[in-house]
Amino acid sequence: METLANLESFVRSAEHGSFSEAARRLSLTPAAVSRNVAILERNLGVRLFHRSTRKLTLTEAGEAFRLAIADNLDGIQAAIAGAASGAGEPTGTLRVSMSPTFGMTHILPLLPAFLARYPRIRPEWHFENRAVDLVAEGYDAAIGGGFDLSPGVVARTLAPAHIIAVASPAYMAGRVPPIDPAGLQALNGIVMRSLQTGRVRHWAMRDVAGNEMRAPLAESIVLNDPAAMREAAMLGLGVAMLAVPDVLPALENGTLVRLVPRWYSDAGAISIYYASRALLPAKTRTFVDWVAEAFKRERLAERFAGSLT
Structure with missing residues (x-):
């Protein structure tokens, strides 16, 4: 029996002629929608879409299948929503x-x-x-x-995952703030070693104009946890590249300052x-x-x- 996720991915892709638009409506990635449709095609043993780099169109079998299930799918979703809303208090x-x-x-x-x-x-x-x-x-x-x-x-x-360069006011006292990411190499770096790969992570940064530049932090201190990196930066040990959510309270209370503020990494x-x-x-x-x-x-x-x- 087909999953509702596969059927819904197919119907929304057919409605909008695009995996990307269907993904936006379903809060999925285009790859996930495409994969769901591919699983449905494999299970049915028929090709449902003609695919090209420009557009997505239904095959004859795809159109027949869409007509057969579209109304039923809406009915099933309505029934699920009704049952969920009538099931009482969440528990x-x-x-x-x-x-x-x-x-x-x-x-x-x-x-x-x-x-x-x-x-x-x-x-x-x-x-x-x-x-x-x-x-x-x-x-x-x-x-x-x-x-x-x-x-x-x-x-x-929910939100973007952007990485920025931060340091404590005490560490930057008497130092000239860098004007771009390349200038970060003159400062002590607090970097992270990945638990998955065992490698130290280095970042390339960009600005809103689309310019890109490597941020070559020195490996002065190597840690394996973002919270520890933040604490080390607040102790005045150097510069760390960290996600904005992890350092936002410290930025707002002045415990940390942002360096090269026009630049960020997109994670x-x-x-x-x-x-x-x-x-x-x-x-x-x-x-x-x-x-x-x-x-x-x-x-x-x-x-x-x-x-x-």
Whole structure:
């Protein structure tokens, strides 16, 4: 039996003539929509779309299939929404994975009001620096970036993941601030060694005009955790390249200052991931909507944008 995710990807792609537009409407990536459609075609044993670099058009079999399921799909989605809304108060254990620094700074403070509104939900939150497998590991949701969108996994973008250069006012006292990323090499660098690859991560930076330049930080101090890098920078040990959300409170209270403020690195997006768009438990949908509304209310997407000085 086909999953609703595959069928919905097909119907929305047919409606809009584009995997990209369907992905935008479904809060998926174009690759995930294309993969869902490919799985559907393989399972049915027919080609549903003619694909070209310019457009997406239905085959004869694809048009017949669309006409056969379109109304039924809408009915199923309406039934699911009705059942979810009529199922009573959201309840159950809510297993969520998120990075320690980001989660404790920006998500954990949302918990008191969330539990006051939904007291029958029991949070089980894991703070970890890794991309989990939502389905295999039994998570209801995860917040972060760089997750693989396997079939049926939805990503709802919350904010950009921009990396900026920061240091303490004490470290910069008496030093000439660099005018571009290349100038960072004259300063002590606090860099991170990846737990996955074992390599030290170096960044290229860009400005809003589209210019790009490497940021060659010296490997003066090597750490393996963003929170430790932030603390080392606040101790005046050098310059660190860190995600804006991880250093925003320190920037706002003056504990850290931003260097080369016109420049940033783009690490993608911060998203909230969950395992299925349809048949989503009320506890998960409630949490996803709560987080998304908080980001909107607090203007976090704008505040996390390293492209804004």
